[in-house]
Amino acid sequence: MELRHFRYFVAVAEELHFRRAAERLNISQPPLSQQIRLLELELGTELFERTNKRVALTQAGRLFLPEARAAIAQAEHAAEVARKAELGELGELRIGFFPSAPLLPEIAKAIRTYREKNSGVSLILNELESREQIIALAEERADIAVVRSITAPILPAGIVSRLITEEPLVVALRADHALGKRRVISIEQLADEPFVFYGDKMGVVLPQIVLELCRSAGYEPRVSQLANANTTMLGLVAAGVGIAIIPRALAHLAHKDVAIRPLKQPKATIAAWVLWDSRRQSPLVEKFLRLI
Numbered sequence: 591m592e593l594r595h596f597r598y599f600v601a602v603a604e605e606l607h608f609r610r611a612a613e614r615l616n617i618s619q620p621p622l623s624q625q626i627r628l629l630e631l632e633l634g635t636e637l638f639e640r641t642n643k644r645v646a647l648t649q650a651g652r653l654f655l656p657e658a659r660a661a662i663a664q665a666e667h668a669a670e671v672a673r674k675a676e677l678g679e680l681g682e683l684r685i686g687f688f689p690s691a692p693l694l695p696e697i698a699k700a701i702r703t704y705r706e707k708n709s710g711v712s713l714i715l716n717e718l719e720s721r722e723q724i725i726a727l728a729e730e731r732a733d734i735a736v737v738r739s740i741t742a743p744i745l746p747a748g749i750v751s752r753l754i755t756e757e758p759l760v761v762a763l764r765a766d767h768a769l770g771k772r773r774v775i776s777i778e779q780l781a782d783e784p785f786v787f788y789g790d791k792m793g794v795v796l797p798q799i800v801l802e803l804c805r806s807a808g809y810e811p812r813v814s815q816l817a818n819a820n821t822t823m824l825g826l827v828a829a830g831v832g833i834a835i836i837p838r839a840l841a842h843l844a845h846k847d848v849a850i851r852p853l854k855q856p857k858a859t860i861a862a863w864v865l866w867d868s869r870r871q872s873p874l875v876e877k878f879l880r881l882i
Contacts, residue, residue, distance in 0.1 A: 593661070594625070594732045595628075595629045596658040596662050596837075597615070598615065598625050599629060599651075599658050600607035600655065602645070603647055603651060603658075604857060605691075607620060607646070608623055608626075615744040624743065628754075633804070635715075637650055637654060647679045672723065675873075676873065679710050679711070681710075681711055681712070682712045682874075682876045683711055683712070683734070683878060684731070684733045685701075685714065685715050685732070686718045686722075686723040686735045687715065687718070687735070687736040688736065688793070688862075689717055689819075689840050690820055691736045691862065693843070694862060697736060699881075704881055711784060718735075719791070719792070719794055720739065723865070724743070724746070724749070724785075724865065727866070728749060730867075730868075730870070732864065733867075733872070734864060734875060735862070735865040735866070736754070736865075737862070738796065738861060739751075740795060740798070740860070740861065741861070742863070743865070743873050744856055745760065745865065748868055749866070750866065751865050753863055754863060756862075757861070757862065758838045758852065758859055759799070759835050759855075759858045760835070760837075760841060760850050760851070761775045761780070761833060761851045762823075762849070763848070764827060764828060764847060764848065764849070765846075765848060765849045766847075769783075769851070770849040772851060775852070775853060776807075777803050778808075780833060782812075783812070783832065784813075784829055784831065785811040785812060785813050785814060786817055786823050786826045786833065788823075789816040789818035790816075791819075792817070792818055794839070795860065799860060800835045800856075802833055803853075806855075807821065814832040815832060817834075820840050820876075824840065824843055827845075827848050828846075864879065
């Protein structure tokens with residue numbers, strides 16, 4: 591039994607006339623009559639009562655009609671789903687990102703615009719440390735990763751990267767701190783300050799950059815407290831535990847008792863990269879890459 595048999599049957603059932611049904615289907619009448627007879631033989635029952643003057647549905651035909659219409663509708667729906675999936679209008683897109691990524695305008699705008707333009711796509715957003723994202727991408731548990739890296743990240747075969755933006759680093763300090771009176775702070779001016787520093791759960795990229803900045807100024811940062819979340823870090827700064835060097839995007843989370851000042855230092859930036867597996871690109875991935 592083929593889908594065309596359902597279409598043939600529905601046309602005859604609605605017209606109750608083989609010639610008009612054949613014209614509607616743009617085929618000749620004898621093949622139509624033959625196909626209906628083959629369908630009846632396959633089903634083991636007659637679907638039409640035929641006389642010289644009229645064609646009428648049998649009881650089996652009347653019950654078969656809504657089922658045939660449903661089968662045609664479902665087939666058309668399945669075809670439409672396939673077409674939309676090919677165009678990237680349906681499906682699921684899994685994106686991993688570092689904790690403060692949505693605070694970056696480029697990333698926030700890409701996610702917002704993607705959702706607006708692709709309402710049939712389910713966005714699965716997962717917050718992961720950058721190393722974990724690369725593993726998830728390699729293991730096909732993610733389609734796209736947004737990571738922090740000083741330079742282009744070293745990646746497994748097939749996974750490629752593109753620079754999104756370079757974000758300046760800034761100094762977060764308690765609002766009444768003496769250095770808060772300065773418009774810009776240099777890394778040398780922080781040599782004697784206690785640092786609220788990045789804990790193990792906050793990855794390795796930012797701690798590495800801050801350490802290198804301090805060492806370039808001739809000192810090791812004096813760590814007063816470790817923090818394992820951005821909000822914890824800023825809360826500790828507000829409490830006067832120490833200063834922190836953070837990406838500028840985190841300034842949006844700053845407490846009212848925290849002042850943010852630019853850091854005057856060459857290369858005091860952190861880059862954000864988008865990663866994907868070039869071997870399994872899809873329209874869903876390509877659309878997001880174009881936006882970001």
